[in-house]
Amino acid sequence: MDTADCDDLAKAYFAAARQKPAMDRFPRPGAISTMNWTRWLPLRALSGWRPGDLNGDLAAGLTLAAIAIPEQMATARLGGFAPEIGFFAFVAGSLAFALFGVNRHLSSGADSTITPLFAGGLALIAVAGSAHYLALAAMLALMVGLLVGLSGIFRLGWIADLLSVPVTTGFLAGIAVHIIVSQLPGLLGLPPESGETLRRVGEIAANLHLINPWSLALGLGVFAIVFTAERISARIPGALIGMVLATLAVAIFGLKARGVEVLGAFPYGLPQAGLPTVSFSDAQAVLPLALLIAIVVMVQTAATSRSFAGDDINRDFVGVGAGSILSGLFGAFAVNASPPRTAIAAQSGGRSQFSGLIAAAIVLALGAFGGGLLADVPQAALAGVLMFVAQYILRWKVFASVYRQAPVEFLLILVTMTAIVVLPIETGVAIGIGLSLLHGLWSATRTQAIELEQVPGTSVWWPPSTPSAGEQLPGVLVAAFQAPLSFVNAESFKRGVRKLIDARGDSVKLVVLEASNIAEIDYTAAQALIETVDHCRKAGAVFAIARLESLRAQAALARFGIADIVGPHRIFHSVDAAIKALSSDKKLVGQQDKAP
Numbered sequence: 001m002d003t004a005d006c007d008d009l010a011k012a013y014f015a016a017a018r019q020k021p022a023m024d025r026f027p028r029p030g031a032i033s034t035m036n037w038t039r040w041l042p043l044r045a046l047s048g049w050r051p052g053d054l055n056g057d058l059a060a061g062l063t064l065a066a067i068a069i070p071e072q073m074a075t076a077r078l079g080g081f082a083p084e085i086g087f088f089a090f091v092a093g094s095l096a097f098a099l100f101g102v103n104r105h106l107s108s109g110a111d112s113t114i115t116p117l118f119a120g121g122l123a124l125i126a127v128a129g130s131a132h133y134l135a136l137a138a139m140l141a142l143m144v145g146l147l148v149g150l151s152g153i154f155r156l157g158w159i160a161d162l163l164s165v166p167v168t169t170g171f172l173a174g175i176a177v178h179i180i181v182s183q184l185p186g187l188l189g190l191p192p193e194s195g196e197t198l199r200r201v202g203e204i205a206a207n208l209h210l211i212n213p214w215s216l217a218l219g220l221g222v223f224a225i226v227f228t229a230e231r232i233s234a235r236i237p238g239a240l241i242g243m244v245l246a247t248l249a250v251a252i253f254g255l256k257a258r259g260v261e262v263l264g265a266f267p268y269g270l271p272q273a274g275l276p277t278v279s280f281s282d283a284q285a286v287l288p289l290a291l292l293i294a295i296v297v298m299v300q301t302a303a304t305s306r307s308f309a310g311d312d313i314n315r316d317f318v319g320v321g322a323g324s325i326l327s328g329l330f331g332a333f334a335v336n337a338s339p340p341r342t343a344i345a346a347q348s349g350g351r352s353q354f355s356g357l358i359a360a361a362i363v364l365a366l367g368a369f370g371g372g373l374l375a376d377v378p379q380a381a382l383a384g385v386l387m388f389v390a391q392y393i394l395r396w397k398v399f400a401s402v403y404r405q406a407p408v409e410f411l412l413i414l415v416t417m418t419a420i421v422v423l424p425i426e427t428g429v430a431i432g433i434g435l436s437l438l439h440g441l442w443s444a445t446r447t448q449a450i451e452l453e454q455v456p457g458t459s460v461w462w463p464p465s466t467p468s469a470g471e472q473l474p475g476v477l478v479a480a481f482q483a484p485l486s487f488v489n490a491e492s493f494k495r496g497v498r499k500l501i502d503a504r505g506d507s508v509k510l511v512v513l514e515a516s517n518i519a520e521i522d523y524t525a526a527q528a529l530i531e532t533v534d535h536c537r538k539a540g541a542v543f544a545i546a547r548l549e550s551l552r553a554q555a556a557l558a559r560f561g562i563a564d565i566v567g568p569h570r571i572f573h574s575v576d577a578a579i580k581a582l583s584s585d586k587k588l589v590g591q592q593d594k595a596p
Helices: 009-019 051-078 083-100 115-123 131-153 157-161 165-188 197-206 213-232 238-253 280-307 313-329 339-347 354-369 379-393 396-405 407-422 425-445 490-507 523-538 551-559 562-566 575-583 586-590
Strands: 107-109 336-338 476-480 510-514 542-546
Touching (some): 051 083, 051 165, 051 339, 051 379, 083 354, 107 313, 107 354, 115 280, 131 157, 157 280, 157 313, 165 197, 165 407, 165 425, 197 407, 213 379, 238 379, 280 313, 280 339, 280 425, 313 336, 510 575, 523 562, 542 575
Parallel strands (some): 476 510
16 A cells, blocks of 8 residues: 555656656756755745645545554554554654655655565664664664655656666565565464564464464455455545454454454653664664665655656655654654555645645644554554555566566566565665666667668658668668667677678768767767777768767767767768768768878
């Protein structure tokens, strides 16, 4: 419920490419100093609010609170915290985002995507639930908040694209397995287990004869209610309804005497603000975990914001990051954007972040003064809620689609999921991120230089295709490279263009590089391009560049001196213009240029 988008995280990534121009996702150096400072004023998510919006925000706030109460309790228990800590994390995330975020609907709070990550990582350093564990979690929240917030301030939103859809799918599947394994003891009424995932599965299997049928019935009942409510309408608070009915069942049938574990009363009062007491070595130990969680938070925040009319991803990073900082200062844990809760806020008529503030006020009052009302909530009920979350984030449709359309990328899903399940969870996430980056580099290195053909009767030059054969002009070679030029493919580009030139022999007199897809040129690629120009001239041909549309690539031509080497009069807006200008100049085409 807290970890998956209501449509698909994959859709959010693709929608983002259409919504945000490339130059916004990759800002110019120094963009921070030149941008409008008013963008960073607080309460932008409430700008333009009118009294007439109150009814919509009130309805959305009440619905959001009904969804968040059981969800935040369950997520806190998933991380080894008291349930009320989840309430305080939700309040911190909602308040900070309303102040510093910009998306009018985004909901921030405790999230079951990142909770297993930091719970597994911190369990290697401290005993779950201990004072040391709680202090480390608060310190981790401060670190994550700073990393995410600074990423927004320095406009590093492109980091959110580091995880590909297959890797994200495998990551969520691995998290789902962790959630299921961690909640099986509570669902079955068995003693809680700890340690590695596979060992916990073995211990659960060995204790199956101790299953408490009352706990199992309560947990499955809550799961069925949430599942059915979700199928009818996401606005129905199925988790809250299930939790209330399960609590009534405990009281009416005296199930505590039958071995059903309940939460017990919460302490009254608000948490005290302050920095967590940890050593410098502790901070060093959790820093790698903070980096991993920050990346996951940025990926999910970007996907959520883009799915709900987000127009400033970086500012939303600041809002979510501030939520983690505030949460850590009050002794809670890192927060994250929630796609489902965000969808609820939008679908329930919410007009601004005022709906989130209303929900936060309700949750805060319950956490601070209404703990006695939740004393008889059975552990199995929260396990049932999290079981629903686990099945919800298993993206079976994406599994099937990737398997049919991209078998190689399907392996990324399996490897990422297996690594997260079998290895320490933070190691598995690091492997997933590494695989995503390696896959991106591998895709870039596969690009080859190709020769374009002229579509008959037009001025369009197109890659060779069998349905309609193109034409080649005598003495003219039009080459293309359909990727940014960088160190990972510079050698491939150089060899490919040389091969095309050499295959023509002395017949080629004009080489035109169609550069519409070259969005960037780094230093290594610039040297390869210079060597390619030199090879062309030694072969007796003129070298020209056409359709270099990227401003960054144009700047690179000037910065590396390539524009001077090629000649400004040989850089054109179209292939057709280059051929008409240069092929008619016998002096240029008929003679070999002097090497620079």
